[in-house]
Amino acid sequence: MGIGKGPYPRAKVSLEGTGQMARNIFIGLLALIAFIIVGFLYVSGIISVLFLEIKMRSQSYYGPVARDLALICSHTESEDETTQINSIWWPDSVRKLNPLWGYLGPDRAGVLFTCGFSHLSYKLEKVQDDSEHANRWELYFEDEGRRKYLATIDLSGDESFDFDTMYREAFGEYEIRLKENPDSAQLKQSRETIMSLFYRADDEIVHQ
Incomplete structure (x- = not known):
């Protein structure tokens, strides 16, 4: 076929x-x-x-941070050990590292800079058992259980603290943010918090 x-x-x-x-x-x-x-x-x-x-972890950054935080804690009138502070209300030495939030009190302070898979922070603690240095502070770097000593700061009894100088840039940023969001109760409360820590009202010292 x-x-x-x-x-x-x-x-x-x-x-x-x-x-x-x-x-x-x-x-x-x-x-x-x-x-x-x-x-x-x-x-x-x-x-x-x-x-x-x-x-x-560079001395050029943590050195000024340690001294500024020690000065702030030494002059705060707060009885609260851990008053939470808005990121605006930190001295320039801290704000240049872009803090997220933090706390401060009469014998300690902490500032958090990152969150998520890392939690980089500074922790400042007053040395309680050193009779020779009544106003000695130690700064530590911390991250997820890691803790590294960075610096010791000794403040003298006549160490000056100028509130206006310390917070001049912070107040400038506050005014800018307030213009952008004039109804922000949280922002206004943050200002009241930092003022009350130093017994101040309308940029004047209430208690000498």
């Missing part, structure tokens, strides 16, 4: 199958792009934290 002659039957291309393949490729590309973006953000976050840690 002879083999029939004529054109071979053409293969039928499934449009449905082609569309599904295109969708799978598109979804795969989106997943790859998302993975790259997340990875980039993660790596960028780690790098920024590492650079911040280098700054925080």
Whole structure:
């Protein structure tokens, strides 16, 4: 029997199958792009934290921070051990490191700079068992259980504390933020908190 002659039957291309393949490729590309973006953000976050840690452990940064925090704690009138402070109300030495929040009291202070996969912070503590140095303070760097001693600060009895100089830049930023959000009760409360810590009202000392 002879083999029939004529054109071979053409293969039928499934449009449905082609569309599904295109969708799978598109979804795969989106997943790859998302993975790259997340990875980039993660790596960028780690790098920024590492650079911040280098700054925080540099004497040129922690030296002024230790002295300013010791002066503030020594002159606060607060009886609360850990009054929470808005990020605005820190001296310039602290604010240049972009703090998130912190607390201070008559014998301690803490400032947090990062949160998430790291918690970089400064902790200042008054030395309680040193009779020779009645106003001695120690500053530590901390992160997720790591604790490193950084500096010791001895304040003399006549060490000056100028509230207006210490907080001049902070008040400037406060006024800018208040103009942007004049109804912010939280912002106004933060100002009242820092003023009350030093017994001040309308930039004047209430109690000498």
